[in-house]
């Protein structure tokens with residue numbers, strides 16, 4: 556099996572001074588690593604009923620789409636403002652190095668749909684909590700969340716809602 560974590564680079568002071576940025580691009584470019592990572596993300600959910608993967612723009616799309624295929628679910632993208640034709644629901648949030656807003660199309664899933672939230676990096680958790688808020692606005696049932704990498708020192712897990720939160724790698 557590929558030692559994929561070694562393909563994630565630490566970049567100091569990006570995109571802002573003081574941030575240690577985890578650069579996943581070399582890992583994505585490696586065929587074995589990418590395949591291993593998608594398998595690892597899918598493994599905890601194989602026997603869990605899930606209707607839809609909700610993936611967060613933009614790096615979350617890189618994992619959400621293949622994960623949805625691996626699990627045989629639908630895919631609902633949560634997008635940055637101005638990308639989705641309306642009507643849309645939205646949630647604004649702070650992340651490790653800025654502020655942003657996510658949107659989802661109203662009615663994107665039926666009330667009660669079982670949703671898995673997917674992103675690449677869990678840092679402060681602001682982004683994932685905004686995704687959760689959108690799922691709740693849609694009256695979805697949050698089955699859990701999956702991320703490639705959790706930066707544990709930033710404390711997101713303590714802010715999470717208690718549903719299963721899986722990380723393929725914790726640093």
Ligand SMILES: O=P(O)(O)OC[C@H]1O[C@H](OP(=O)(O)OP(=O)(O)O)[C@H](O)[C@@H]1O
Pocket residue numbers: 611612613614615649650651652655674675676677678679680681682683711
């Ligand atoms: O846990 P948090 O502190 O909220 O940070 C995590 C988020 O930060 C990055 O997104 P970014 O907004 O940089 O967008 P990108 O995926 O388009 O690069 C990353 O892809 C996560 O979505």
Ligand SMILES: Nc1ncnc2[nH]cnc12
Pocket residue numbers: 574575576577578650651652676678679706
């Ligand atoms: N330190 C970090 N590295 C990569 N992506 C991030 N998103 C938020 N914080 C991040």
